[in-house]
Amino acid sequence: xxxxxxxxxxxxxxxxxxxxxxxxxxxxxxxxxxxxxxxxxxxxxxxxxxxxxxxxxxxxxxxxxxxxxxxxxxxxxxxxxxxxxxxxxxxxxxxxxxxxxxxxxxxxxxxxxxxxxxxxxxxxxxxxxxxxxxxxxxxxxxxxxxxxxxxxxxxxxxxxxxxxxxxxxxxxxxxxxxxxxxxxxxxxxxxxxxxxxxxxxxxxxxxxxxxxxxxxxxxxxxxxxxxxxxxxxxxxxxxxxxxxxxx
Amino acid sequence: xxxxxxxxxxxxxxxxxxxxxxxxxxxxxxxxxxxxxxxxxxxxxxxxxxxxxxxxxxxxxxxxxxxxxxxxxxxxxxxxxxxxxxxxxxxxxxxxxxxxxxxxxxxxxxxxxxxxxxxxxxxxxxxxxxxxxxxxxxxxxxxxxxxxxxxxxxxxxxxxxxxxxxxxxxxxxxxxxxxxxxxxxxxxxxxxxxxxxxxxxxxxxxxxxxxxxxxxxxxxxxxxxxxxxxxxxxxxxxxxxxxxxxxxxxxxxxxxx
Numbered sequence: 001x002x003x004x005x006x007x008x009x010x011x012x013x014x015x016x017x018x019x020x021x022x023x024x025x026x027x028x029x030x031x032x033x034x035x036x037x038x039x040x041x042x043x044x045x046x047x048x049x050x051x052x053x054x055x056x057x058x059x060x061x062x063x064x065x066x067x068x069x070x071x072x073x074x075x076x077x078x079x080x081x082x083x084x085x086x087x088x089x090x091x092x093x094x095x096x097x098x099x100x101x102x103x104x105x106x107x108x109x110x111x112x113x114x115x116x117x118x119x120x121x122x123x124x125x126x127x128x129x130x131x132x133x134x135x136x137x138x139x140x141x142x143x144x145x146x147x148x149x150x151x152x153x154x155x156x157x158x159x160x161x162x163x164x165x166x167x168x169x170x171x172x173x174x175x176x177x178x179x180x181x182x183x184x185x186x187x188x189x190x191x192x193x194x195x196x197x198x199x200x201x202x203x204x205x206x207x208x209x210x211x212x213x214x215x216x217x218x219x220x221x222x223x224x225x226x227x228x229x230x231x232x233x234x235x236x237x238x239x240x241x242x243x244x245x246x247x
Numbered sequence: 248x249x250x251x252x253x254x255x256x257x258x259x260x261x262x263x264x265x266x267x268x269x270x271x272x273x274x275x276x277x278x279x280x281x282x283x284x285x286x287x288x289x290x291x292x293x294x295x296x297x298x299x300x301x302x303x304x305x306x307x308x309x310x311x312x313x314x315x316x317x318x319x320x321x322x323x324x325x326x327x328x329x330x331x332x333x334x335x336x337x338x339x340x341x342x343x344x345x346x347x348x349x350x351x352x353x354x355x356x357x358x359x360x361x362x363x364x365x366x367x368x369x370x371x372x373x374x375x376x377x378x379x380x381x382x383x384x385x386x387x388x389x390x391x392x393x394x395x396x397x398x399x400x401x402x403x404x405x406x407x408x409x410x411x412x413x414x415x416x417x418x419x420x421x422x423x424x425x426x427x428x429x430x431x432x433x434x435x436x437x438x439x440x441x442x443x444x445x446x447x448x449x450x451x452x453x454x455x456x457x458x459x460x461x462x463x464x465x466x467x468x469x470x471x472x473x474x475x476x477x478x479x480x481x482x483x484x485x486x487x488x489x490x491x492x493x494x495x496x497x498x499x500x501x502x503x504x
Binding site: 090092103 | 449450451452454455456457458459460461462463465469470472473474476477
């Protein structure tokens with residue numbers, strides 16, 4: 001589903017990813033772990049197409065297509081979802097309006113009919129309930145006045161509504177208390193744990209992996225994947241630290 | 248009377264015309280520029296006025312000057328879209344008697360080399376009158392959006408409460424905005440607030456929207472809509488508010504950005 005080969009990318013001419021390769025197949029959940037400054041967020045932003053993140057080498061094939069040749073909104077329509085570490089506040093635009101525009105823009109790009117207001121609200125209500133987020137909150141401006149945990153749950157509601165093939169979740173566990181962590185973990189499983197979907201979990205800590213069991217765990221250090229293994233690698237990292245394991 | 252008075256043509260040296268399009272002023276008929284529409288709002292009466300200056304004469308200009316006298320406890324509420332060009336000016340001079348209220352919400356929106364402006368003068372002539380002005384400018388190309396807002400509070404107009412707020416977003420390099428607040432206050436028990444800010448569209452918000460599948464032109468429209476909506480908050484009729492927003496956003500359609 002996602003084949004990253006020798007990806008080199010950076011910000012403002014500064015190289016950050018220095019030849020990263022990764023193969024994610026349908027039905028798989030991959031966790032990418034690593035210390036601060038390893039390039040974890042850069043990987044997410046580069047795959048999402050954030051302006052300012054320049055690719056200097058390598059390739060990324062998503063679902064058979066050249067991901068790097070697509071505009072950010074085209075990547076979303078192709079089935080990519082980027083969960084933000086710091087979701088952005090947009091005053092004056094309600095979540096309902098924002099998500100309906102987003103979903104119908106994606107459907108239009110894919111040649112599908114738009115959802116009516118009623119159909120959309122039904123879908124939104126169902127996904128909000130899954131993440132235990134009050135539907136009233138989705139009538140408020142996007143992320144404005146939301147706590148850190150509410151923003152992350154709202155990210156997962158968005159993922160549920162947009163129903164992507166591949167979710168790249170950048171530190172979705174940061175800022176969550178124990179209960180919210182479980183709700184978000186169960187939400188990821190319910191939405192993305194399917195044979196035709198895949199997840200790339202970018203995380204600092206192993207705690208989210210108690211709820212979302214990864215099939216593969218990778219250690220990212222200084223812009224490269226230096227070690228890969230099964231779920232046991234995450235536990236080993238937690239116990240012994242990045243330096244000991246990645247050395 | 249004809250020939251007895253020679254009207255002087257305004258130039259950019261005149262304070263109220265300092266940001267006006269110089270080419271337009273040179274060619275304009277001074278008698279036409281000196282004309283005002285005169286309105287009266289009777290005591291206790293409420294008058295709502297919505298004006299749309301839409302694109303028409305791209306080479307020339309539009310100047311509308313409206314002088315309104317608001318009687319005791321009367322209200323004059325005005326919302327306006329200035330999307331015209333090449334030069335488009337809406338000027339309001341509002342005199343408020345005791346306890347009267349004036350609210351104004353204005354949006355200038357345009358590209359190319361358009362010069363669009365609101366010029367207001369609010370005269371708090373008696374005590375306890377209130378005024379609220381919210382102006383938003385959205386410009387691109389080499390267009391300019393201006394707000395010249397003068398507030399006069401006369402000596403005995405105690406308990407005056409006046410506020411004006413101007414914000415501009417420039418969608419491209421080359422666009423410009425000018426704010427010129429002017430407060431002349433001769434009473435001492437007065438609240439007068441003003442604020443101005445000029446910036447660009449929020450890039451983080453634009454990428455966040457793109458990451459959810461919203462194409463750039465739709466994202467821009469949503470963000471601009473949210474941005475200018477403040478100016479039309481005074482409009483209580485939802486249908487009118489939506490129409491004004493649509494009129495303003497129509498100017499953004501097909502903009503080469």
